[in-house]
Amino acid sequence: MTRVWFRVHSFTGVITGLLLFVICWSGTFAVLSNEFDWLVTPEARVESGGRVQSWGVLTEAVQAAYPDATIRGLSAPLYPASAAQVRINLPAQRLVWVYVDPSTAEVRGARSYFNLQRFFRSFHMNLFLPEVGLYLVSLFGVTMLVSLVAALVFYKRWWRRFFKLPRGRGRAFWSETHKLAGLWSVWFLLVIGVTGVWYLFEIARVDFGDGKVRFAGSGDFAVHSIPAATSDPALPLLPLDALVERAAELRPDLAIRHIFLTEDTAIFQGQAGYLLVRDRANQLHLDRRTGALLFEQTPNDYSLYWRWSDTADPLHFGDFGGLWSKGIWFIFGLLLSGLILTGTWLHAHRLAREAGNRARHRWPGTAAALAVSLLVLAASVPFGLIEARGYGPLVGDGRQFPELAPGVAAVIAGWIALTLAILAAWAFLLWRPDVLQTAKARGAQSSPKDITAGAQPPRGRI
Secondary structure (H helix, E strand, C coil): CHHHHHHHHHHHHHHHHHHHHHHHHHHHHHHCHHHHHHHHCHHHECCCCCCCCCHHHHHHHHHHHCCCCEEEEEECCCCCCECEEEEEEECCEEEEEEEECCCCCCEEEEEECCCHHHHHHHHHHHCCCCCHHHHHHHHHHHHHHHHHHHHHHHCCCHHHCCCCCCCCCCHHHHHHHHHHHHHHCHHHHHHHHHHHHHHHHHHHHHHHCCCCCEEEECHHHEEEECCCCCCCCCCCCCCHHHHHHHHHHHCCCCEEEEEEECCCEEEEEEECCCCCCCHHHEEEEEECCCCCEEEEECHHHCCHHHHHHHHHHHHHHCHHHCHHHHHHHHHHHHHHHHHHHHHHHHHHHHHHHHCCCHHHHCCCCHHHHHHHHHHHHHHHHHHHHHHHHHCCCEECCEECCCCCCHHHHHHHHHHHHHHHHHHHHHHHHHHCCHHHHHHHHHHHHCCCHHHHCCCCCCCCCC
């Protein structure tokens, strides 16, 4: 029975491992994508300190710099040295981030909404594949949990081995390292696997169930419909700071992180002391002309289903505790990606050791799984280009690619090149595991037998 579970663990790792690696690898970078954007986008960096200007002052500065813009949203600085971000639509380009110094209200510049955060989040979410991509990515939460359960079953008395340091060298050392890293990552695998399976259930419920994508909103896609503003359209819009003051009166506990502006409504979202929820769990909707309350929401209004729905994301990406929790998720994301790679390397070694006829020992379906995985990744390229172009400026009858910050373009290109190199090595090892055995044999032939065995060279010889 132990061998059966080992084979289940190995089979799921090899057959689904290539795409699972790409998903985990991209998700790891998605965790710190905002921070990477801060590093490579000069406009996003400011000097910390000083009195923070009001939301209204920031909005006025952006409107003065871009008089043709329609302001659609504002986001508070992520860290003291971060710029505030204002989302605008221009006549020829939608979804543009404008970076504003929160202390001086200086407009530092504008960049496309398609930045590192958008690239890694979109790719991790659905591999840029419309419709089917969401299901494909979420399905790997199931394979991850199957592989985890199989490993815990076949690895006897694993609970005693958390401090068993790897010994030996070569394959034996990496095998022990793989097991030790896996044990310390059990909690992380459970979190990522369970939330991944939840996303799969959530998507299926929307598509084949009631079609509700959120607890409250407009239209038929929400459980509770938010009332529309009924004030006279001829009335002037209230200043944003007046609406912020009104929101503070109604919800003094709400630390506003985001403001969204429609034609008639101002929507405030943020944190209010509730554990492990997205900012959207705390909402306040005000009429932009009268300041009248249209809708208010706290996590206490949720059913258990919707409470968990807004908890899954903070758990999946680890952003509930700021930089320290993101850092932990990033480290364990790298560790999880390494587990997938070392598992494949160990499997290739096993094939090289056991195979007289390597095709007989390769898992049935390995070649097909590799081919399908590579085809899926190849299909993501044109769809990724389509998504990126959708954020670019409209020129004539079509859109051009958005102009990215040089650092953003460099990171995306470098990450893609590194990922392709890893995937090429992956495919080569699984297809030609005999190369490992050949390299080992060459190494043994190149060293004198007595020296490699640890014996001392005879006296008198140099």
